[in-house]
Amino acid sequence: MFKIMIVEDDQKIAQLLCAHLERYGYQAFPITDFNRIMEQFGDVQPDLVLLDVNLPKFDGYYWCRQIRLQSSCPILFISAREGKMDQVMALENGADDYITKPFHYEVVLAKISSQLRRAYGSYAAPQKERTIEAAGLLLYPERLKLSYREQTVELGAKESALLQSMMERLDRVVSRELLLNQLWDDQVFVDDNTLNVYITRVRKKLKDLGIENAIETVRGSGYLLRVTWEA
Amino acid sequence: MTLKLFLRDHAYLLPMFAIQIGVSILVYWLAGNQNIWIALYIVLLSACLLLLFLTYRYWRLSRFYRRVSTPMTKLDDAMQSLGDAPLATALDELLRSQYGQCQGQIHAYERRIRDHANFINQWVHGMKTPLSVIHLTIQEEDDPIFHSIREETDRLRRGLETVLYTSRLGSFEHDFHVEPVDLTSIVRAVIRENKAYMIRNRVFPEVQVDPSYRIYSDEKWLGFLLGQIVTNAIRYSDKPDSKISITGRIRGKDILLEVKDHGVGIPSQDLKRVFAPYFTGENGRVFSESTGMGLYLVRQICDRLGHRVELESQVGVGTTVRLYFSQPYTDVR
Numbered sequence: 001m002f003k004i005m006i007v008e009d010d011q012k013i014a015q016l017l018c019a020h021l022e023r024y025g026y027q028a029f030p031i032t033d034f035n036r037i038m039e040q041f042g043d044v045q046p047d048l049v050l051l052d053v054n055l056p057k058f059d060g061y062y063w064c065r066q067i068r069l070q071s072s073c074p075i076l077f078i079s080a081r082e083g084k085m086d087q088v089m090a091l092e093n094g095a096d097d098y099i100t101k102p103f104h105y106e107v108v109l110a111k112i113s114s115q116l117r118r119a120y121g122s123y124a125a126p127q128k129e130r131t132i133e134a135a136g137l138l139l140y141p142e143r144l145k146l147s148y149r150e151q152t153v154e155l156g157a158k159e160s161a162l163l164q165s166m167m168e169r170l171d172r173v174v175s176r177e178l179l180l181n182q183l184w185d186d187q188v189f190v191d192d193n194t195l196n197v198y199i200t201r202v203r204k205k206l207k208d209l210g211i212e213n214a215i216e217t218v219r220g221s222g223y224l225l226r227v228t229w230e231a
Numbered sequence: 232m233t234l235k236l237f238l239r240d241h242a243y244l245l246p247m248f249a250i251q252i253g254v255s256i257l258v259y260w261l262a263g264n265q266n267i268w269i270a271l272y273i274v275l276l277s278a279c280l281l282l283l284f285l286t287y288r289y290w291r292l293s294r295f296y297r298r299v300s301t302p303m304t305k306l307d308d309a310m311q312s313l314g315d316a317p318l319a320t321a322l323d324e325l326l327r328s329q330y331g332q333c334q335g336q337i338h339a340y341e342r343r344i345r346d347h348a349n350f351i352n353q354w355v356h357g358m359k360t361p362l363s364v365i366h367l368t369i370q371e372e373d374d375p376i377f378h379s380i381r382e383e384t385d386r387l388r389r390g391l392e393t394v395l396y397t398s399r400l401g402s403f404e405h406d407f408h409v410e411p412v413d414l415t416s417i418v419r420a421v422i423r424e425n426k427a428y429m430i431r432n433r434v435f436p437e438v439q440v441d442p443s444y445r446i447y448s449d450e451k452w453l454g455f456l457l458g459q460i461v462t463n464a465i466r467y468s469d470k471p472d473s474k475i476s477i478t479g480r481i482r483g484k485d486i487l488l489e490v491k492d493h494g495v496g497i498p499s500q501d502l503k504r505v506f507a508p509y510f511t512g513e514n515g516r517v518f519s520e521s522t523g524m525g526l527y528l529v530r531q532i533c534d535r536l537g538h539r540v541e542l543e544s545q546v547g548v549g550t551t552v553r554l555y556f557s558q559p560y561t562d563v564r
Contacts, residue, residue: 010360010363010364012364012368013360013363013364013367016364016367016368017367020367054356080356080357080359080360080363081356082451083406083451084408084450084451101359101360101362101363102359102362102363102366102367102388103363104370105367105370105371169373172373173373174373175373175375175378177378177427177430177431178373180430181426181427181430184426184430186419186422186423189422189429189435189436189437189438191435191472192433192472
């Protein structure tokens with residue numbers, strides 16, 4: 001499991017980041033004592049460091065240089081400053097990338113995994129595969145597979161994203177907004193009609209596994225996944 | 232001009248001179264020296280002396296008079312020397328002290344403005360942390376309440392951004408860097424930033440920008456001004472499921488980027504003033520969140536970056552904003 005050290009003086013942000021990273025299979029270590037960052041770095045020996053720029057006493061650039069004296073692990077800056085000079089400063093002081101506040105979890109996770117892949121190779125220390133489980137229905141978002149009892153079907157990336165959102169919120173209405181947010185990427189701007197198409201496809205995949213009427217349409221707000229199958 | 236002022240300044244000498252000559256001749260005349268030639272000789276001699284005196288005086292004070300008769304074009308003009316006549320040096324000193332006073336006050340104000348800009352900068356960055364905390368805390372939540380909170384935090388974020396960029400506009404010269412920029416990636420970044428806003432308002436972008444388009448601009452400022460145009464387009468798209476088309480085209484030597492919405496449009500009487508600061512017009516009274524700063528900032532930034540901006544609108548049909556960029560020179564080797 002990769003170890004990630006979080007150097008962020010806002011306790012709440014540090015906690016939220018920790019919780020989220022741990023959900024995605026990383027081991028997170030928030031710094032609590034900003035006078036002893038290097039000691040804690042030595043104790044933890046993290047694989048990656050998330051570093052804020054504004055810190056008590058010394059700034060993030062200083063600590064970045066200190067860490068670089070000991071280690072070449074990836075360092076990602078997280079800062080509210082979005083100026084070009086701040087980013088240049090960060091990179092010149094040895095950072096690998098820069099994330100500006102307010103940030104999205106997806107961006108942080110994507111940058112972390114790309115840095116880890118670059119630094120340690122894609123097969124180094126494989127993490128435990130993520131699975132989402134709902135009453136015996138198993139989703140493997142990294143392999144785009146869905147299985148129930150002995151059967152398995154392949155999913156498209158968008159179908160997997162849709163199912164994941166709904167399985168994580170079992171028996172609750174998932175809003176169209178949230179689903180559209182999941183489906184949008186830089187190239188494809190999915191609208192309501194296309195969302196319907198994807199939902200139809202997901203229903204068909206579930207039917208292939210022998211599950212019917214699990215996805216309910218809630219008029220005017222979204223969709224709902226109800227356990228209509230036997231666990 | 233200089234000579235005229237000099238002569239006008241010395242005009243009083245002529246009647247004085249005439250009276251003096253008149254009195255002298257009268258005294259001689261009454262004393263019995265009634266020779267017309269001698270009287271004329273006195274007049275001639277005195278006139279010569281006067282002329283000599285005036286010439287000398289003009290020579291001495293010409294710099295002073297030239298200076299006094301030409302207006303100052305800049306504050307530094309006050310520091311030019313006026314010559315060494317006593318009057319000139321006295322004025323010199325006066326101007327210098329006035330110059331010093333002005334400079335002092337200007338510096339004080341400049342410092343105050345700079346301090347203020349710094350304060351705003353610090354403050355906005357400080358506010359981003361609590362905003363991030365709210366944002367992260369509710370990011371995964373899907374209750375209608377959280378959608379509403381998210382909407383408001385997005386508004387706060389956009390507001391802070393506008394404050395930040397408005398305060399930076401004053402020190403623009405130190406804060407921009409023009410280089411060849413990839414237009415597609417900027418458009419994408421702006422859409423990504425406004426993704427939630429678009430989905431919430433059920434507005435969908437249609438992007439048609441050739442990935443090879445590169446323009447001369449500053450990435451950060453261009454991103455901000457494009458963001459202003461796109462958020463306007465979203466805000467004023469009143470029909471659900473309407474499109475915003477973002478299209479790139481070559482126009483002669485320039486690249487044209489067009490942002491077109493199918494929203495409420497701008498009434499024709501407001502069109503002329505949309506780029507004026509704090510102008511919100513008819514739509515501002517109907518829609519909330521109109522500050523009247525968006526398009527003003529767009530125009531200001533475009534002027535500084537050397538882009539041209541045009542706006543066309545029709546009520547009920549929509550608004551089109553066009554930006555013209557110059558392309559970087561391509562290397563033909």
